[in-house]
Amino acid sequence: MIYLDANATTPLLPEVLDQMLPWLRDGYANPSGSHRMAKQARAAIDRAREEVAALIGASPEEIVFTGGGTESVNTALCSLDHLTGSGTAVISAIEHSAVLRSVEHQKRPTRRVAVDEGGCLVLTDFEAALEGAAYVSLMAANNETGVIQPLIEAAAVARRRGLPVHTDAVQAAGKTPLDVRQLGVDLLSLSAHKFHGPKGVGLLYVRGGLDFKPMLLGGGQEAGRRSGTENTAGIVGMGAAAACALRYLSQHGEAALALMRDAFETKVLAGLSGVTMNGDTMGRLGNTSHLSFDGCEAAGLLILLDEAGVACSAGSACMTGKQKPSHVQLAMNIPEARAKSSLRFSFSRCNTPDEAMQAADILIESVKKLRRVQGSGVGPVVVYSP
Numbered sequence: 059m060i061y062l063d064a065n066a067t068t069p070l071l072p073e074v075l076d077q078m079l080p081w082l083r084d085g086y087a088n089p090s091g092s093h094r095m096a097k098q099a100r101a102a103i104d105r106a107r108e109e110v111a112a113l114i115g116a117s118p119e120e121i122v123f124t125g126g127g128t129e130s131v132n133t134a135l136c137s138l139d140h141l142t143g144s145g146t147a148v149i150s151a152i153e154h155s156a157v158l159r160s161v162e163h164q165k166r167p168t169r170r171v172a173v174d175e176g177g178c179l180v181l182t183d184f185e186a187a188l189e190g191a192a193y194v195s196l197m198a199a200n201n202e203t204g205v206i207q208p209l210i211e212a213a214a215v216a217r218r219r220g221l222p223v224h225t226d227a228v229q230a231a232g233k234t235p236l237d238v239r240q241l242g243v244d245l246l247s248l249s250a251h252k253f254h255g256p257k258g259v260g261l262l263y264v265r266g267g268l269d270f271k272p273m274l275l276g277g278g279q280e281a282g283r284r285s286g287t288e289n290t291a292g293i294v295g296m297g298a299a300a301a302c303a304l305r306y307l308s309q310h311g312e313a314a315l316a317l318m319r320d321a322f323e324t325k326v327l328a329g330l331s332g333v334t335m336n337g338d339t340m341g342r343l344g345n346t347s348h349l350s351f352d353g354c355e356a357a358g359l360l361i362l363l364d365e366a367g368v369a370c371s372a373g374s375a376c377m378t379g380k381q382k383p384s385h386v387q388l389a390m391n392i393p394e395a396r397a398k399s400s401l402r403f404s405f406s407r408c409n410t411p412d413e414a415m416q417a418a419d420i421l422i423e424s425v426k427k428l429r430r431v432q433g434s435g436v437g438p439v440v441v442y443s444p
């Protein structure tokens with residue numbers, strides 16, 4: 059199978075697994091204990107804390123390990139909700155459902171700031187939305203289109219007004235450099251499985267000196283900021299994945315991903331008519347390609363690609379199975395037919411340029427096949443037959 063669904067999740071790197079295994083087999087001691095085995099687990103967690111802090115330019119004390127991206131986002135937004143006065147929550151219209159559902163749950167009103175047709179936050183609208191705001195949450199890069207958001211500029215505007223800023227950087231991590239000081243954010247959420255670490259572990263960066271209210275209460279782990287016995291193996295895996303990501307980025311990994319993705323797109327566009335690239339092609343993560351294919355239903359195309367050995371997604375992974383444009387596509391004003399014919403291909407360091415070319419060939423053949431079938435009036439139901 060050629061796996062082009064890295065924005066949904068990434069393969070665990072072998073070196074990450076190797077570092078986790080001893081903690082799954084023998085390193086089972088509770089890191090809060092006082093004996094030697096416990097202290098070894100504590101030391102491993104502290105090392106991982108330094109590794110993940112280095113990935114985002116933070117201090118280790120500013121890192122809170124969590125149970126994944128969704129938990130980090132919910133914790134950040136709950137804390138902001140409790141600690142800021144009345145006022146609106148300002149978010150973008152293209153946030154992940156972790157942010158959308160979390161702010162919906164709060165009693166305060168929310169303002170969803172528009173994006174342009176390229177899927178990029180409209181800064182003038184954002185600035186206007188800050189009137190009467192209590193806090194801001196903006197994603198660093200979008201999970202469906204890969205479009206990188208003007209976070210540095212937006213956070214600077216919010217900061218000038220004294221508003222705290224959270225960023226959901228789950229999709230940006232490991233694909234593009236991240237530095238919390240340069241971004242100027244107070245809170246930042248990450249998830250290990252999006253950059254070749256294990257699932258079910260994430261982190262929340264909490265800027266030193268920021269008022270913070272924990273969401274999970276209990277034994278007071280993570281300096282009282284997230285109770286619950288630490289997932290030592292998962293945390294060690296996240297640390298190892300962060301160290302690998304940092305090395306990869308310093309060795310021009312971002313450019314290597316973009317080269318592979320661009321070659322894939324060039325081949326697809328040369329081999330097919332009626333293909334539209336969605337999202338600002340100049341400001342995307344190097345790994346993401348969001349394409350629409352005239353006359354093709356995404357659901358049918360996904361099945362043909364799956365049968366031919368290519369794994370990808372329609373819209374975002376969380377939307378799969380729902381036959382309506384995603385909120386991201388609606389915010390970008392993508393016409394309904396184009397939205398329903400769109401697929402997301404997301405590459406990772408585990409793909410090869412050869413695979414990208416093979417996937418392009420398979421995609422071209424699959425689109426031609428589907429167009430023949432759908433054009434014949436038989437309907438897409440034909441693609442469901444073996």
Ligand SMILES: Cc1ncc(COP(=O)(O)O)c(C=O)c1O
Pocket residue numbers: 065066126127128129131154156197199200201226228229249250258260
């Ligand atoms: C932008 C974004 N935020 C948050 C999440 C949630 O992360 P997790 O799956 O680790 O809970 C995802 C996962 O798809 C995501 O893409």
